[in-house]
Amino acid sequence: MKRRKFDLAATPGKAAVGVDDRFQVATPLRRLLNKVFPDHWSFLLGEIALFSFIVLLLTGVFLTFFYEPAMTEVVYDGSYAPLQGTPMSAAYASSLDLSFDVRGGLVMRQMHHWAALLFMAAIVVHMLRVFFTGAFRKPRETNWIIGSLLFWVGFLAGFTGYSLPDDGLSGTGLRIASAIMLSIPVIGSWLTSSIFGGEFPGTIIISRFFIAHVLLIPGLLLALISAHLGLVFKQKHTQWPGPGRTNGNVVGERMFPRYALKQGGFFMVVFGVIALLGGLFQINPIWLFGPYEAWVVSAASQPDWYVMFLDGSTRLMPAWELNIPIGDGYVIPPLFWPTVVLPGILVGLSTMYPFLEARHLKDRKSHNLLQRPRDVPARTAVGAMAVSFYVVLTLSGGNDVIADKFQISLNAMTWAGRVGLLVVPPLAYYVTYRLCLGLQQHDREVLAHGVETGIIRRLPDGRFVEVHQPLSAANGHADGHGELDYVGWVVPKKMNRLGALGPAVRGFFYPIEKPVEAPVSPGHPPVEPRPERAEIGSGESRH
Amino acid sequence: MSTHTEHQAPQGREPLDVNDPGLTRFDIVREGARRDDIEIVHYEPQVLPGTKAERRLTRVVAGFFLITGLAATAFLAIYIWWPWQYAPGRGGDKFYTPLLGATLGIALLAVGFGILTWGKKLLPKEVSIQDRHEGAVDADGRTITGQTMLYMADELGVKRRPLLGISLLAGLAPVAAVAAAPLVGGLISQPHKNNQMFTTGFATAEGGQRIRLVREDGRPVRPADISTGGQLTVFPGIEHGVSNRHADSPTLLIHLRDSDAQESRRANERIGHGDFMWGNYAAFSKICTHAGCPASLFEQQTNRLLCPCHQSQFLITDNARPVFGPASRRLPQLPIEVDSEGFFVAKSDYTETIGPDFWERP
Numbered sequence: 001m002k003r004r005k006f007d008l009a010a011t012p013g014k015a016a017v018g019v020d021d022r023f024q025v026a027t028p029l030r031r032l033l034n035k036v037f038p039d040h041w042s043f044l045l046g047e048i049a050l051f052s053f054i055v056l057l058l059t060g061v062f063l064t065f066f067y068e069p070a071m072t073e074v075v076y077d078g079s080y081a082p083l084q085g086t087p088m089s090a091a092y093a094s095s096l097d098l099s100f101d102v103r104g105g106l107v108m109r110q111m112h113h114w115a116a117l118l119f120m121a122a123i124v125v126h127m128l129r130v131f132f133t134g135a136f137r138k139p140r141e142t143n144w145i146i147g148s149l150l151f152w153v154g155f156l157a158g159f160t161g162y163s164l165p166d167d168g169l170s171g172t173g174l175r176i177a178s179a180i181m182l183s184i185p186v187i188g189s190w191l192t193s194s195i196f197g198g199e200f201p202g203t204i205i206i207s208r209f210f211i212a213h214v215l216l217i218p219g220l221l222l223a224l225i226s227a228h229l230g231l232v233f234k235q236k237h238t239q240w241p242g243p244g245r246t247n248g249n250v251v252g253e254r255m256f257p258r259y260a261l262k263q264g265g266f267f268m269v270v271f272g273v274i275a276l277l278g279g280l281f282q283i284n285p286i287w288l289f290g291p292y293e294a295w296v297v298s299a300a301s302q303p304d305w306y307v308m309f310l311d312g313s314t315r316l317m318p319a320w321e322l323n324i325p326i327g328d329g330y331v332i333p334p335l336f337w338p339t340v341v342l343p344g345i346l347v348g349l350s351t352m353y354p355f356l357e358a359r360h361l362k363d364r365k366s367h368n369l370l371q372r373p374r375d376v377p378a379r380t381a382v383g384a385m386a387v388s389f390y391v392v393l394t395l396s397g398g399n400d401v402i403a404d405k406f407q408i409s410l411n412a413m414t415w416a417g418r419v420g421l422l423v424v425p426p427l428a429y430y431v432t433y434r435l436c437l438g439l440q441q442h443d444r445e446v447l448a449h450g451v452e453t454g455i456i457r458r459l460p461d462g463r464f465v466e467v468h469q470p471l472s473a474a475n476g477h478a479d480g481h482g483e484l485d486y487v488g489w490v491v492p493k494k495m496n497r498l499g500a501l502g503p504a505v506r507g508f509f510y511p512i513e514k515p516v517e518a519p520v521s522p523g524h525p526p527v528e529p530r531p532e533r534a535e536i537g538s539g540e541s542r543h
Numbered sequence: 544m545s546t547h548t549e550h551q552a553p554q555g556r557e558p559l560d561v562n563d564p565g566l567t568r569f570d571i572v573r574e575g576a577r578r579d580d581i582e583i584v585h586y587e588p589q590v591l592p593g594t595k596a597e598r599r600l601t602r603v604v605a606g607f608f609l610i611t612g613l614a615a616t617a618f619l620a621i622y623i624w625w626p627w628q629y630a631p632g633r634g635g636d637k638f639y640t641p642l643l644g645a646t647l648g649i650a651l652l653a654v655g656f657g658i659l660t661w662g663k664k665l666l667p668k669e670v671s672i673q674d675r676h677e678g679a680v681d682a683d684g685r686t687i688t689g690q691t692m693l694y695m696a697d698e699l700g701v702k703r704r705p706l707l708g709i710s711l712l713a714g715l716a717p718v719a720a721v722a723a724a725p726l727v728g729g730l731i732s733q734p735h736k737n738n739q740m741f742t743t744g745f746a747t748a749e750g751g752q753r754i755r756l757v758r759e760d761g762r763p764v765r766p767a768d769i770s771t772g773g774q775l776t777v778f779p780g781i782e783h784g785v786s787n788r789h790a791d792s793p794t795l796l797i798h799l800r801d802s803d804a805q806e807s808r809r810a811n812e813r814i815g816h817g818d819f820m821w822g823n824y825a826a827f828s829k830i831c832t833h834a835g836c837p838a839s840l841f842e843q844q845t846n847r848l849l850c851p852c853h854q855s856q857f858l859i860t861d862n863a864r865p866v867f868g869p870a871s872r873r874l875p876q877l878p879i880e881v882d883s884e885g886f887f888v889a890k891s892d893y894t895e896t897i898g899p900d901f902w903e904r905p
Contacts, residue, residue, distance in 0.1 A: 034579045036673035073786075079629040087786075100629045104622055107643045139677075172836055175790075176852060179834040179899035188901045193734035200835070201787050236675055244584070250673045254581065258669070261662030268655030272648045279644005295759075295776050295793035295829055297837045299851040314834070314869060315853045321871035321900070333900030334871050335834055366677055400854060410854055411867055 037259050038239035038252035042129045044266060049122035049150075051270040052115045053225065059112040060214065066102050067164065068094035069210035071203045080287050088166075088291035091206045095165035095286055111278030116158050118274060120306040123151050131353075131383050133370040135238045137363070141354040143231045148350045150224050152343075153217060155306060160213040162304055165284075166206055169301055171292025175200065176314075183336040201294070240370050241488040247368050300401050308397030309390055313338035316396050316417045374443075375488060377436035384432035385425040392420045443491045447471060447484040453495055469495065576671065585670035600664050607657030614650035621646060740901075743828075744779030744792035745877060746892040755780035756796060756826070756879065756887040763886040766824060769798040772843045776829060777887070791897040793829040793837060794877050795848070796887065797859060803846055806860045811876075814862060816894075819878040821887070826877040827863045830898045831855060833870035848874070872900060 020026045070090040076083050078093065080100045098105040127147060130136050136144035159177070163170045178200045181192045197204040236250050245251045253259045277283075290296065303311055314335065322332035357379065358364065373380040395402070396417035403410040450468035457467050471492070472484050492498055559566070559574040566574075576583055590597040627639040701708040734740060745754050755763045756777040769775050774797045778785045784792065799807055804823035811819050819825070827848070831838040836852035841859075847866070848857045855870030857863040863874035875895035882888045896904050 030575050031579050034576050034581055034673075036581055036671045081629075103627055104643055106640045107647075110640070111644075172852065175836060176834040182899050182901045185902050189734035189740060189903065190731070192901075193732040194730045196732075198732055198736070199734075199739045200790055236673075244670075244672060248675050248677060250675060251670060253669055254576065254583075254671050258662050258666040261658055261666070265655045265658030265662060268651050268658060272651030272653075272655055275644055275651055276648030277644070279641050279648060292787065294787050294790035295778075295837045295839070297839055297851055299840065301851060311853070317869045319855075319865055319869055319871040328903075328905040330902050331900050331904050332902070333833075334869050335899065338869075368675060368677070400851065410849075414854060414868065 033254065033256045035233075035255045036250045036252045037255055038237055038245075038250055039259070040240060042133070043237065045122060045129050046126040047263065047266060048270055049119050049126060050225065050229075051267045052119035052122060052274065053221065054267075055115040055271055055274050056112060056119060057218070059108050059115065060218075062108045063098065063105075063112060064214055066094060066098045066105060067091070067210075069164065069207045071166070071201075071206050083287065083290070086291060089206065091164060091166040092286070092291045095167070099287060107275075107279050110281075110283050111274055112161075113283045114277040114281070115274050116161060117283075117304060117306075118270075118277075120151070120154055120158060120304075123147070123154055124306075127151065128383070128387070132373040132380060133238075134367065134376060134379065135370055136354045137367040138354075138358060139235055139366050140231070140238070143228060143235070144354050145351045146224055146228045146231070148347065150221065150228065152347060153220050153224060157213065157217045157221060158304055158306060160209045160217065162284075162307075163209050164206065164213060165286045166292050167286040168289035168292050168296055168298075169284075169286075171201070171294075172297055172301055173303055173307075174205070174292075175294070179335060180339040183333045184340055185330075185332050185336065201292075236368070238368055238370050245369065247366070250368075300404070302398055302401070305394070309393035310339055310343065310397075312393035312396030312399070312417065313342050315399060315414060316393070316421060318418070369488070372488060372490075374436040374439040377433045377440075380436050381429040381432040384428040388428035389421065389425045392417060392424055396421075442493075443486055446491050446493055447486060451493060451495055451498060453500075469498065469500075471498075580674040580676070581671050583669055583671045586667055587669070588667045589664060597665070600660065604657050604661045604665070607653045607660065610653035611650045611657065614646045614653060618643060618646035618650060741896055743893055743897055744781050744784045744789040745794075745889040747889075748781075753882065753888040753890065754784075755882070756794070756889065757784065759785055761785060764796065765885050766798075766822065766881060766887070769796065769824070771798055771800055771823070773798050774841045776839070777826070779889070791828075791830055794826050795829045795839070795841070796824060796826045796879075797841065799823045799825060799846070799860070803860050807862075810861045816862070816876060816878070818890075819876050821880045824879065824887070825859065826879045826887075826889075827857075827859065827874040828877065828893060828897050829874075831870060832865070832872040832874060832898065832900060833868070835899045838874065 068090045072090045073087055074090050074093050076086050076088055076093050076096065078084070078097050078101050080096055083096065095109075098109055100106070130144065130147065159173070163174050163177075178192050178196060181195065182188045184191060193199065195205070195208070196202040197208075237252075239245055239250060239252065242251070302308060317334050317338040320334050320337075324330040324332070373383075396414075399413040399417060400410060402408065403413045450470035453467045453469050455467040456464050458464050558578070559570070561571050561574060573583055590600060621639070621642045625639055625642065626636050696702070699707075747753055757763050757780040758775065758777060761780070763780060764775065764777055774795055777794050777796045779789060779792050781789075783789065801823065804820070804825075807825055808817075808820055811817055829837045829839060831850040831852065833850065833853055833855050836850050838848050838850035838855065838857060840849040840851055841847075842849065846859045848859055848863065849855070850857075850868070850870070853869050855868035856866050857870070857874050858866045862876065865871060865873060875893045875897055877893055878890040879887055880890055
């Protein structure tokens with residue numbers, strides 16, 4: 001029998017043909033490989049959230065192998081000596097075991113916690129980027145809403161996860177959460193006793209939180225994230241204005257290979273930073289807090305950072321109790337306003353913002369070009385107002401620690417927060433608005449008169465003037481140079497952005513290439529256009 | 544590869560014959576991009592093959608990958624051989640977790656920087672422009688899809704046969720309720736079962752037995768156990784009284800100074816709680832009426848009790864009235880006395896509702 005020769009080199013090609021025969025993927029795959037992405041550092045913020053989420057899934061699965069979601073009372077006999085013999089819930093005992101008796105468990109637990117903090121932080125920063133650049137405008141309102149929901153679902157994920165160890169700190173948080181639910185008018189007590197299976201704390205809340213934290217909420221997050229990415233893919237990414245960039249095109253790099261490689265590298269960097277944080281920086285040392293006991297609390301019990309704004313709003317709220325004198329009398333406690341109504345308003349305002357703005361500006365067009373924050377002073381100022389509101393609340397969430405460390409009266413801190421919450425946001429609005437106008441004006445000034453050179457010239461009559469380098473050739477204007485149009489992108493304001501500085505010499509210990517001749521005088525910068533490029537080639541054939 | 548084009552070639556461009564043997568690979572790549580309405584307008588190698596710069600960058604990338612290998616190996620070695628167990632007396636090894644994190648972090652960062660250098664520095668730079676196709680609304684497509692859907696509605700004929708629609712709705716509504724019923728029915732729990740929201744562990748038992756005040760270790764409390772100006776957290780002396788099962792029962796027993804006690808008694812009398820104190824001792828619920836945290840920081844000099852969660856402050860000598868912060872209701876007072884054996888007992892349960900406020904609190 002004749003043995004058929006096996007051609008190794010042809011195997012991948014044959015396999016590819018075989019796959020395409022069956023699934024007809026060649027053309028869709030080409031479209032995917034070719035898809036163009038615009039590049040800017042600020043487009044990578046959302047990716048930090050995505051990558052943190054992947055780390056959360058990986059470390060979280062590890063944790064579930066050892067965690068026991070039960071409130072059964074056990075007596076601790078693990079290896080952490082100070083708590084030996086202490087009665088506690090099985091959940092807390094297994095969390096301690098994870099930290100002390102599972103090899104490498106502590107680093108995984110800490111990575112999980114740090115990844116969660118980073119996830120929420122990246123979501124917030126990404127949201128700010130999208131807001132201040134106007135990336136939420138038509139056609140991307142849906143994605144803005146999904147993004148806002150992701151923050152709140154992430155908030156729930158964080159809170160349920162934070163409660164699982166059932167330690168002294170998180171138990172207090174859970175107690176406050178039950179009080180918040182209890183404060184809701186009419187249904188409060190029914191809602192609370194239904195969720196906790198009776199009076200607080202009951203015996204079932206930890207296992208309910210567990211299934212929410214490991215199945216329901218991650219499932220929802222996964223669905224929302226998929227929809228979010230799918231829409232970015234479908235609608236194509238926004239881009240900054242610039243040469244050749246219009247509302248109708250995308251200027252950037254094809255997705256493969258360079259863009260995808262950079263994404264992969266960035267994922268590894270985010271993963272690496274989380275690993276460093278998880279190993280080197282202690283987070284949530286539950287063994288120091290002890291098991292949750294309803295009568296134990298300590299000062300400086302702060303929640304995770306993304307919950308602190310609610311803690312702050314609760315602290316600042318005056319003791320306004322609403323009594324409704326019908327029948328036996330009904331109560332709306334002061335806790336209801338800052339913890340239920342305020343987040344409700346925040347969700348409503350943030351999700352509706354794209355529509356409110358479009359309605360206000362009567363803007364029904366699609367926008368694929370981003371705006372610089374200075375060019376839209378009203379929006380930027382509203383954003384600054386929201387950020388300052390949030391910052392005042394978050395700082396107030398730690399006002400007892402600030403009062404303690406800086407020797408300030410606690411009551412003064414509370415009053416400062418109350419006044420600050422009303423005064424700082426409008427102030428932030430005004431200051432930001434003026435800053436935007438100032439920056440705009442300076443841009444126009446440079447376009448009209450040129451860049452400041454730092455060269456002072458003495459005129460024959462004794463006056464000193466600064467020499468400006470015009471950005472365009474003279475076109476018959478009285479002052480000798482023409483005015484350029486603003487195109488919505490960075491205006492060069494320093495001479496070295498025009499190439500006035502000699503090119504940097506490359507190489508660390510010795511120059512690896514001969515430096516190009518530096519300009520003779522900084523007063524005469526070389527501003528010739530770049531030489532014309534040769535014909536586009538593959539790069540392989542050019543020498 | 545198929546030569547079929549999905550998009551109209553822009554500006555009447557003839558599609559290239561990709562099987563032409565004269566074409567370079569890049570020509571085919573560019574042709575593929577054009578068929579996706581992408582124009583590669585700038586394509587420039589960052590390092591020329593065979594130059595010193597290329598060799599240097601290759602070494603840098605390779606160096607990063609080797610660091611990854613080293614760090615990952617170090618991680619494994621530490622994971623396996625480093626002493627990690629928490630031993631009594633000695634504690635755990637304080638370097639185990641930091642070393643794991645550091646080696647894992649270095650391994651991941653190095654592979655990340657290696658890939659980034661590869662992608663950013665060694666690969667050719669390009670600028671491509673892709674058409675968004677947003678302006679061109681496919682009006683025909685809209686019409687066709689819209690008409691198709693309306694036609695489908697006609698086929699179903701709900702308009703002509705309204706009974707179908709009504710009966711379908713009438714049939715499906717209970718089905719939706721069926722899906723929700725077990726969830727709601729299973730979870731719902733009557734909040735006022737056994738009057739649980741208004742009673743605590745201090746409620747007198749059936750025999751009229753008054754409940755003792757006990758410490759955390761279960762021992763009953765005598766008046767002499769608390770020095771003047773001091774305070775003690777006490778619990779109902781019942782089974783599981785010192786546990787989260789009676790999370791609303793923890794009580795703060797305070798021994799007031801003479802002058803403060805007089806003031807307190809006067810305040811008590813004002814609101815008809817004249818007999819709630821015993822001597823200079825007063826007992827207040829420790830559960831904050833704001834959000835349920837234990838209000839546990841007692842300031843002797845001012846007789847203020849501070850809740851560390853949201854900084855509500857209660858003036859003990861004025862029936863624990865809230866004097867600062869978000870709490871709107873005073874801490875309930877437990878009527879106490881000393882029994883024949885000399886131990887503190889509760890005369891009765893709290894007369895006001897314990898803990899955070901809710902809608903139907905009378």
